Amino acid sequence: MLKIVMATLTLMLTCWMISPKWLWLYAMSYSFTLAVYAVFMMQESMATHPAMVNKYLTLDPVSAPLIALSCWLLPIMISAIQNQLSHMPPKSQRVFITLLGCLQLFLVLAFSTSEVLMFFIMFEATLIPTLIIITRWGNQTERLNAGTYFLFYTLAGSLPLLIALLLLQNEVGTLSFLTLQFINPFPLTSHADMMWWMGCLLAFLVKMPLYGVHLWLPKAHVEAPVAGSMVLAAVLLKLGGYGMIRIMTVLEPATPQLSYPFIILALWGILMTGSICLRQTDLKSLIAYSSVSHMGLVAAGILIQTPWGLTGALVLMIAHGLTSSALFCLANTNYERTHSRTMLLARGLQMIFPLMATWWFIASLANLALPPLPNLMAELMIITSLFNWSWWTIMLTGTGTLITAGYSLYMFLMTQRGPLPMHMTTLEPSHSREHLLITLHLLPLLLLVLKPELIWGWTA
Numbered sequence: 001m002l003k004i005v006m007a008t009l010t011l012m013l014t015c016w017m018i019s020p021k022w023l024w025l026y027a028m029s030y031s032f033t034l035a036v037y038a039v040f041m042m043q044e045s046m047a048t049h050p051a052m053v054n055k056y057l058t059l060d061p062v063s064a065p066l067i068a069l070s071c072w073l074l075p076i077m078i079s080a081i082q083n084q085l086s087h088m089p090p091k092s093q094r095v096f097i098t099l100l101g102c103l104q105l106f107l108v109l110a111f112s113t114s115e116v117l118m119f120f121i122m123f124e125a126t127l128i129p130t131l132i133i134i135t136r137w138g139n140q141t142e143r144l145n146a147g148t149y150f151l152f153y154t155l156a157g158s159l160p161l162l163i164a165l166l167l168l169q170n171e172v173g174t175l176s177f178l179t180l181q182f183i184n185p186f187p188l189t190s191h192a193d194m195m196w197w198m199g200c201l202l203a204f205l206v207k208m209p210l211y212g213v214h215l216w217l218p219k220a221h222v223e224a225p226v227a228g229s230m231v232l233a234a235v236l237l238k239l240g241g242y243g244m245i246r247i248m249t250v251l252e253p254a255t256p257q258l259s260y261p262f263i264i265l266a267l268w269g270i271l272m273t274g275s276i277c278l279r280q281t282d283l284k285s286l287i288a289y290s291s292v293s294h295m296g297l298v299a300a301g302i303l304i305q306t307p308w309g310l311t312g313a314l315v316l317m318i319a320h321g322l323t324s325s326a327l328f329c330l331a332n333t334n335y336e337r338t339h340s341r342t343m344l345l346a347r348g349l350q351m352i353f354p355l356m357a358t359w360w361f362i363a364s365l366a367n368l369a370l371p372p373l374p375n376l377m378a379e380l381m382i383i384t385s386l387f388n389w390s391w392w393t394i395m396l397t398g399t400g401t402l403i404t405a406g407y408s409l410y411m412f413l414m415t416q417r418g419p420l421p422m423h424m425t426t427l428e429p430s431h432s433r434e435h436l437l438i439t440l441h442l443l444p445l446l447l448l449v450l451k452p453e454l455i456w457g458w459t460a
Contacts (some may be wrong), residue, residue, distance in 0.1 A: 001057040001114045004041075004071065005105065012101040020090040024082050027097050031075040038071035042454060044265050058114040058178065062314060064275040065455040066242055069321050070107040070235050074100060076440050077227040079433055080329055083336060084225060096137065100227060103129040107235055111242060116165055119246070120158075123203070123239055126232060127154055130228065130236065138223040146216075146223035153216040157206030164199035167249065168394070181249040188258065197258055200247050207240030208295045210262065211269020221288035222341075226332035229284065233291050233328060234321035236246045241295070241317050242301045259303045265456070267386075267396040269296040274403030278410060283334065283341045286411055287327045289362075290367065293404065294320045297397070301382035304389045309460040312381030317443065319374040323366040326441035330360055333434050334415065337427045343411075348420035356430050357416045359438040366445060368408035374448045374455065 011030050018026050044121040051117065059067070077100055085093050110122035127150075135147040169175050172183055188194055206213045217237075221229050273293040279284040301313035333339070333356065338346040350357035369375040379401065386393040398407060446453060 001059060001108070002180070002333070004034065004038060004067070004108055007037075007099050008105045008108065012105075015094050015097045015101070019079045020093070023090070023093060023097070026076065027078050028075050030077060031071075035068075035071040035075055038068045042068040053404055056114060056118070057109075057112045058129055059139045060458075062457045063111045063225045063242070064247060065314070065318050065457075066235070066238055066267065067108055068319055069238070070104055070111065071360050072440075072444065073231060073234050073321075073325060074104050076325070076437055079437055080230065080332065081225060081227040093166075096133070096227075099129040099133055100231075103133075103231060107239070110239060115178050116168075116180070116246075118175060119177075119243070120162060120165060123157055123207075123243065124154075126236060126239065130232065132230040134220055134224045137228070139225065140223060142219070143223040146219035149216040153209075154203075155215065157203040157213070160199035161203035162460065164196050167196060168200075169310035177246055183196070183250070185251060191232070192262055194258060196238065197251055199261070200251060201244065204240040204243040204247070205262065205299065208237055208299055209242070209273060209292060211265050211292060211296055212270070214273070214292045217292060218285050218288040220283065220327075221291075224285045226328060227286075229322050229328040229332075230325040233287070233324040237291060237295055238317045238321060241298050241302060241313060244299070245313070248302065248305060263300050263303050264301040265401070266296040266299040267393060269293065270400035271396060271403065274407060278403065280407075281342055281344060283411070284328070285413065286342075286343075287324060287331060290404070290407065291320070291324050293400065294324075297379065297382050297400070300386060300393075304385060306385045307386040307459055308381050308388075311456050312378045312385065314378075314457040315374050315452070315455050316378035316382065319366070319378055321443045322441050323375060324362060326359075326363045326438055327367065329434075329437050329441065330356070330363060333430065343414040345421070346415065346424065346426070347418040348416070350416040351420045352424070352427060353430055355435065359435070360412055360416050362442055363438070364408045364412040366442070367411075368378070368405040372449050373445060374452060379453060398449045399428055 011027065011034070014030075015023060078097060081096065085096055104130070106122050106125045109118055110126065113119050113122065131147050131151055134150065135143055138146065149204070159269055165175065171186075174180065175283075186193065186196075188197055209217050217232075220230060224232060235310075269291050273289045273296070277286050277289045277293070280289065298313045298316050298320075301316070302308040302314070303309075334346055334349065335341055340346060366375055368371050369379045383394070383397045386397060
């Protein structure tokens with residue numbers, strides 16, 4: 001773990017010393033080497049189960065895939081934002097790469113720490129670079145409003161968590177993940193106990209986000225630059241799911257009265273956000289709302305506390321991270337050429353970009369969970385475990401799956417098919433860099449079909 005931490009710190013330092021001519025090539029190659037090492041480290045964690053346990057940092061089959069995903073996305077984000085920042089002064093470019101390195105550092109420490117308080121600090125620290133990226137490099141003036149939403153939603157959810165953790169430390173005497181899993185869950189008898197239970201979960205549900213506290217996400221996604229949207233969708237939402245998986249070992253397992261409202265909100269959110277996607281005109285907003293829908297399924301899978309539910313949630317987090325990040329990359333390639341996110345104004349692109357249309361098709365099929373992709377495997381595991389928990393859920397999850405297929409195909413048809421407008425015939429051709437970006441997203445997704453136990457967590 002320290003190898004990744006030290007290498008990320010070195011990247012942040014050396015990007016200030018290198019010549020501007022070599023800055024992007026250096027940052028891309030260095031971070032890609034680091035990403036390849038993180039993938040091999042994930043393989044090691046599966047072999048030893050768990051690996052590298054010490055007093056402060058640990059690596060187990062739940063955290064290793066998320067660390068590998070965080071490291072894998074850094075070179076892709078650097079490459080994706082290169083075109084947008086190439087006209088800016090070198091200092092601005094260096095600051096952006098440093099912020100991305102800082103974000104990766106916080107994420108790796110959050111996923112690998114063995115102390116709950118350290119996890120909370122790193123969980124909150126990711127807010128700072130993300131907020132700077134949204135408010136400084138966003139596209140429209142609404143980015144300040146989006147940054148305010150992002151800041152206050154996250155902080156409002158995190159303060160009860162801090163109080164709940166301090167109460168837990170006072171009660172148990174330790175906040176180590178390695179110790180907490182062996183203590184007896186607290187019986188939730190009084191109203192104060194129930195408030196503590198909600199305080200433990202609220203910050204993670206806001207971060208995921210759960211339907212009802214999700215309004216910050218579409219705003220942040222739409223206003224952020226492409227690298228901000230990618231890291232938000234692919235990794236930062238997964239912090240909430242990871243925190244829930246970890247903290248659930250402390251909470252009382254049999255809490256149906258408390259978990260019912262959250263599961264209902266999560267499942268209802270799948271239908272509502274899917275319906276919103278069906279009538280969206282803004283491409284980035286559609287992809288952002290689809291993230292809320294998928295994260296609702298993850299939240300429901302974790303809250304029912306079954307091995308299948310947890311495994312399905314972890315697999316869906318990894319698969320959704322790669323898929324939604326690829327969709328934001330594709331949306332950015334459209335935006336850089338048409339300078340509009342409105343789908344009606346940029347139709348029929350398949351005629352002039354046939355290879356890009358192929359990427360759109362594969363990414364849309366991954367979003368609607370086509371077999372044999374990990375997205376389908378994860379959704380089936382969660383839907384099956386929810387059906388086993390209560391057969392009424394099949395109506396909500398089944399309808400949600402149909403709506404997901406509907407808006408994914410709607411997105412593909414609206415952007416790629418149809419008549420080509422006259423103002424679109426002189427667009428700049430696609431670059432090899434952009435095709436490489438999408439390949440680096442979709443290739444791991446296809447390869448995970450061959451070895452899914454890498455992301456199965458404890459069940460493997």
